[in-house]
Amino acid sequence: MxxxxxxxxxxxxxxxxxxxxxxxxxxxxxxxxxxxxxxxxxxxxxxxxxxxxxxxxxxxxxxxxxxxxxxxxFSCRLTRRRPEADDTVALERLAETGKAKRRLLVGLADLGLPVEPYWHVDGGLAFDLLSSQSGQGPVVIGHAGGVITIDLAESLDALREQLRVRLGEPYRTMLGHFRHEVGHYYQWQLVERPAGRLLDECRAVFGDERASYADALARHYATGAPAGWETGFISEYATMHPWEDFAETFAHYQHIIDTLGTVAHGGLRIDASALLGTRTQDIVPRTSYADAPMAVALEDWQWVSYELNRANRAMGKGDLYPFSIPVAVGRKLDLVHRIVTASAVPVPFIGD
Ligand SMILES: [Zn+2]
Ligand SMILES: [Zn+2]
Ligand SMILES: [Zn+2]
Structure with missing residues (x-):
């Protein structure tokens, strides 16, 4: 940012x-x-x-x-469905959720990922932002054919935190939901629709996405993540199905690159003397990693996230980035990085 x-x-x-x-x-x-x-x-x-x-x-x-x-x-017009005009409680949640949506879109622009809106092309990006508390039934967060559905009720801190604890997740935010769901959208747009070499690579790294999703869902909620999942996945949810693994990894890719870019624009750097003798050069985060291998971003992130976690703990909060990235997840992030940079437009752009 x-x-x-x-x-x-x-x-x-x-x-x-x-x-x-x-x-x-x-x-x-x-x-x-x-x-x-x-x-x-x-x-x-x-x-x-x-x-x-x-x-x-x-x-x-x-x-x-x-x-x-x-x-x-442009951001507001991407919302295809919203609460009724007289549902002011849900509209307040829509306003709160809009902040996360706009941050998502700026982050995508910074990555050079074009957003084709649903009114331009069939299968273009759209958002259905509805509340499960509006009395019209449940709202299931997800992506289908370019449409991302988000439950506005989750922008209520108490509800979202309750879900986070119940699901055993270390991190749950509206921005995280958007970044995960847009991962499904871009896997479909950039990998599955072209059906080229990247699809073969995706299957080799994440597994075959043609595996039954219904079976995977049932298995995940019956038995949970397999023992030892931490060595191969960024989260327990990522273990459920290759699609979820890709979306989770894609969300983390955005978290990492955007946060590194944010502190880079703010001028943050870490002196080598603070790096426990592991490096002789300072850590200097970059405003863009488009021309660098993912390994460079991950090396910077290791130290930047460590310092940000220390700062959060100094405030009595949990880690800012409560995850660790094993080698296998680094390989997944590397593939996402190559998918993104192969598709990126050179000048950051948000539609109008
Ligand atoms: Zn607007
Ligand atoms: Zn998902
Ligand atoms: Zn001023």
Missing amino acids: RLLRCPSCGFPAWLESLDCRACGAPMMLATATLTMVAAPGAVDDGGHALVACVNRGWGCNWSLRADSPAASC
Whole structure:
């Protein structure tokens, strides 16, 4: 994640910022340049007039071209189904969930992964963001044919934490859900649909995705992850089926590359003297690993995550990254890295 700045005074802004914390100036994200511009109207570097998303009152700080026939931004328009207009409780959850969705999209842009929206192509990306607490039945988180379904109720901390504990997961966030589900989408788009060499590699590394999913699901919930899973998988859930292994690995790939990029943009580096004598060179995280092998990112991540875990523990919290990456998972991440970099466009881009 790049370092964003107030267009008025230059003070650092959050990706979610509606107003500057220093000078109070209202701002919005220009998606073509991934920079903050003045809200509710501005002209971007390309000379295009921009206006604020119609959902700004619900916390969306993105903009869109003033000459667009749409009223809402690219992120909001990707939401194909949402709660009813009178379901204000669910709409509040939609607003909260929108933050994670927008962060997902910026992360994908930074990776150079194009998002083809569902209104452009059959099987393009869409989101059904519905609440299991709206009284219309359960909402099952998942991906099918380009449509990612998310249960908005999980943006309630108490509910999500309850599920996390019950399922024995070390980490459960809305952003994590989005990054996992988009992993299914990209495996389908970049690996299965082209059905080329990468599909053979995927089957060799993750297993054959044609194995029965229903059988895998039943087995997983009956017997749990196999003993010794930690040496081959990033999580217990990843053991269930090759599709879930890929999606879990793809989510971690985004966690790792985005967090490394974030601290790199912030200027963080770790002095070699702090590295327990294991290295003579400082750890200098990169804003992009597109031109580096995954091993370089994993070496940086080993130390950066260690320091961030120490910082979290200093605050009385659990590890920021409560996972370890065995050699076999490193190989899976390497394949994901090669899939992503082979498909990446050179300039970060968010649709409009
Ligand atoms: Zn400011
Ligand atoms: Zn919006
Ligand atoms: Zn999944």
